[in-house]
Amino acid sequence: MTAAAVxxxxxxxxxxxxxxxxxxxxxxxxxxxxxxxxxxxxxxPGEEHDVSFGSxxxxxxxxxxxxxxxxxxxxxxxxxxxxxxxxxxxxxxDGPEPIEREWKNPHYDEELHRAFxx
Numbered sequence: 286m287t288a289a290a291v292x293x294x295x296x297x298x299x300x301x302x303x304x305x306x307x308x309x310x311x312x313x314x315x316x317x318x319x320x321x322x323x324x325x326x327x328x329x330p331g332e333e334h335d336v337s338f339g340s341x342x343x344x345x346x347x348x349x350x351x352x353x354x355x356x357x358x359x360x361x362x363x364x365x366x367x368x369x370x371x372x373x374x375x376x377x378x379d380g381p382e383p384i385e386r387e388w389k390n391p392h393y394d395e396e397l398h399r400a401f402x403x
Contacts, residue, residue, distance in 0.1 A: 286367040297356040311344035314373040320400040321362035328401045
């Protein structure tokens with residue numbers, strides 16, 4: 286996952302995010318924590334929040350990249366870091382419809398802690 290600041294929707298700043306599916310299953314949704322970085326690239330404590338990427342209508346197929354824009358209340362962060370928290374994947378079920386399974390990042394707390402190291 287990557288994200289970058291873009292010209293946005295005043296008064297809120299905007300960021301574009303790219304989520305690439307490197308798994309062998311379709312992805313319905315990705316939840317990540319956004320860590321805002323100041324001009325020197327240092328994390329801004331207390332400014333993080335969760336964002337969700339994906340669509341209930343069309344999954345992100347294996348090997349494809351999904352692009353999205355998200356808004357922020359933080360107006361002084363030129364860059365962000367995304368820490369994945371959970372991913373909803375689709376698996377083949379017994380019937381015609383796929384079954385949703387949620388994967389929770391077992392290293393989330395550790396990765397979030399590392400994101401706040403200057």
